Amino acid sequence: MPNESKQIHVIGIDTSSVESFFEAKKKPIFKAERITGPQRILDSFKTWLKDKNIKNHKFEFVATDKLNDFIDLLKKGEKRTIVFSGGDPLWFGIGRLLIQNFPLSKLYFEPAATSFQLAFSRLGKPWQNTQWVSLHGREPLSFEKAIKKLPSSLVVLTDSNKGGAKEVYQLLHSLGLERKYDFWTFERLGYLNERILKISSINDFPIDLDPLHLVILFEKEEPLRTSEELPLFGINDSVFLQNADCPGLMTKREVRVQILAELNLPKQGVIWDIGSGVGSIGLEALRISPNLRLVSIDKRVGSKNIIEENARRIGVSPSLIIEDEVLNIFQGNKIKPSLLHPDRVIIGGGGSNSHLIIEEVLKLINSSCILVIPLISLKSISKLESILRPKVHKLSISQHQSYRGISIGEDIRLSPLNPVFILKGEI
Secondary structure, eight states, X not given: OOOTTOSEEEXXXXXXXXXXXXXXXXXXXXXXXXXXXXXXXXHHHHHHHHHTTXXXXXXXXXXXXXXXXXXXXXXXXXXXXXXXXXXXXTSSSTHHHHHHHSOGGXXXXXXXXOHHHXXXXXXXXXXXXXXXXXXXXXXXXXXXXXXXXXXXXXXXXXXXXXXXXHHHHHHHHHTTOTTTEEEEEEESTTSTTOEEEEEOSGGGSOTTOOSSEEEEEEEOSSOSSOGGGSOSSOOOGXXXXXXXXXXXXXXXXXXXXXXXXXXTOOSSEEEEXXXXXXXXXXXXXXXXXXXXXXXXXXXXTTHHHHHHHHHHHHTOOOSEEEESOHHHHHHHTOSOGGGSSOSEXXXXXXXXXXXXXXXXXXXXXXXXXXXXXXXXXXXXXXXXXXXHTTTOSEEEEEEEOOEEEEEETXXXXXXXXXXXEEXXXXX
């Protein structure tokens, strides 16, 4: 029950049944001297008073739309006050501001369902595992960090001053993830004229998109494009199934394209992808040279299933997928003789054992092999270079830094990807 000694009573309201809501809160409301809240809620309350023919109770009405002015006014007189707030006032609502300006001894909160809870209820979807992020008054980096974790669903509280839902759609597109998510907008939730739309392209946005809206992204179960529709190489990151416990941990498209160029793929032969992760480099190599035989090796538990699924998605067939430490493979003779002597080798993810892996690989390669080793650490370069230099006739190293354009309202900023060093040895 509300503590009537509290000066400021903050009541969350979901506007789905305004009349019954005000009726249920009649007791604390009529003990108040001042009624405050967003103008849209005040208008609904005044309409309810009129419909109920309540004339003998005089309230002071104050809109909270200009928050700083509202707080200043609230501090001037100690009137018993009702603060109406949409949803839960302590979830991106006015509650935080009130707590900053008034002692808790003066505040009492009653939350209602949040806007995103209403949105999930409209679609009949559970929301306990959803992630959320707010762009209201914030830079888009917060969205970028959240979506790169590839959540199954993401609630985005938009900022209508920066384009609202359109800003979110442009950010999703710039990250190459628009095909991975269903994009829903929810306008005026709880009002009679609420509108819920599924957006498939930038042209689907209504010209009268209400400032009072939010976005929810739902991960699609399957990529939309068939393998025949995909490019020969340079496939978007979002096409590949990734590890659920470390989403985004894969060779990014820009680096993948460079590595494939460095490999100078032959029409036939054997290619090893060591530390293959989700398999993206080796699998794309098969699209370029379908007669190659690919051996994918990764130590992570579950990697074989992920590589098999990604092979299915892009329409190729590796010759062998091994889920084990690569040094164990060399010692255990787990590769059949026809695949034992590679013509091309990619070595990634070896960590502190990279030098040992290279030494073992050098014992098995064919006479015209190319080794390509992507690295993210400068410390590794000199050590690996010293091993390769006596064994190869040509050694080169290059550094690659890519940026992706991220929309900021009507402008664009460039977001850097991690720099990668590529060590290349030609036998």
